[in-house]
Amino acid sequence: MIRGKKLLTLALTAVIGASVLTACGEKKEAKKENVTEINMTYVKAPLNVPSIIEKQKKSFDKEFEKDKINVKWHEITSGPNQTQALAADELQFLHALGGTSAILAASNGVDLKIINVYSRAPKAFMIITRDDSIKTPKDFKGKKIGGPKGTVLHQLLVGTLEKNGLKQQDVEFINMGIPDAVAALNNKSIDAALLAGPAALKVVKSGAKVVANGEGVVEGTIVTVASGKFLKEHPEIVDRFKKVHKNTIKYINDNFDEAMDMTSKEVGLGVEETKEMYSWYDFDMNIKDEDIEELKKTQEFLLKNGLQQKEIKIEDIIQK
Structure with a gap:
């Protein structure tokens, strides 16, 4: 009788174990189906x-x-x-x-x-100006530069300044999005803009000048x-x-x-x-x-x- 109970217990354990595994499998499938x-x-x-x-x-x-x-x-x-x-x-x-x-x-x-x-x-990220007095990045000292803070373009500005012996404190950096930077550059309320992509290309094609890009500074x-x-x-x-x-x-x-x-x-x-x-x-x-x-x-x-x-x-x- 005891032996029979043991066999029944083992059988039930096996069934429960199989059910758990099946349930787990179904749950795993359900997770996939939920997507x-x-x-x-x-x-x-x-x-x-x-x-x-x-x-x-x-x-x-x-x-x-x-x-x-x-x-x-x-x-x-x-x-x-x-x-x-x-x-x-x-x-x-x-x-x-x-x-x-x-x-x-x-x-x-x-x-x-x-x-x-x-x-x-690297070439798609640029610092662009319409100011004839700015010929190299060293000429950024004391100038107003606009662009988006905490971005690749901001990193480009800081890296370019450091490469030319300057710090961000040597310029007046104004945080603004690319469209605003384009407008500010065109109405001359900033001296240079941090631009990328079609916006940069259009500004350059309209006569602005690229002073620096990401080559050798930022990828x-x-x-x-x-x-x-x-x-x-x-x-x-x-x-x-x-x-x-x-x-x-x-x-x-x-x-x-x-x-x-x-x-x-x-x-x-x-x-x-x-x-x-x-x-x-x-x-x-x-x-x-x-x-x-x-x-x-x-x-x-x-x-x-x-x-x-x-x-x-x-x-x-x-x-x-």
Whole structure:
């Protein structure tokens, strides 16, 4: 009788164990099925050709529609606004985020992971003037310079000043967005502007002068970021996201003229101007050792200028 009870107990244990495993399996499947929507940012400037192509050709929609996952683009261009939305679980992917914004958000506790480099474009970030007395960066001393604070462009200004024996305190830096900086430069309320992308090209074409760009100062590293929580729960979706982006870059290379035509219409430039700007960009998505070093340099800039309070280990915010 005791032996029979033992056998019954063992049988029940096995059944319960199998039920638990089955339930776990079902729960895991349910978690995958719960992904009905993917939210990502759409940032077309300065010249984010892959995003423009991906949106117009519905590349992500086609990848995920077979799983009944709806893809939604959100045109949020401000780095802090992007990372706040990610932290609030309103976005899963930040597709083209400045390295500065990624580092600042992570240092403030936002759970994020850099899954690939979006672009590098030192020549696309410029300091531009209409003042004939400014011939070299050394002539910035005592001048008013406008541009967005805590960004790649701000890093360019500080790096350029230091390279020429000056400090930020030697100029009057005014925090303003790119459109405002263009207007201020044109009405001469500032002496130089920190500009990038089509805005910079249009100002130069209208007769303004580039005094410095990022070459030898800053790479202008832009990254793609995923929610750390989402990556942990759905690594296969993140892998598929990256696969779509990789295929987009191949498409651009294989269908260059078509891609440039689509991009020029979206950013309001001529096709030849778009091609000129595109030559400034490196869209290789692989994260290289040099990229990690550049992000470390960016963190040093943020810490040194009081824009970041808590230092982080850059490797910790990169997808393994």
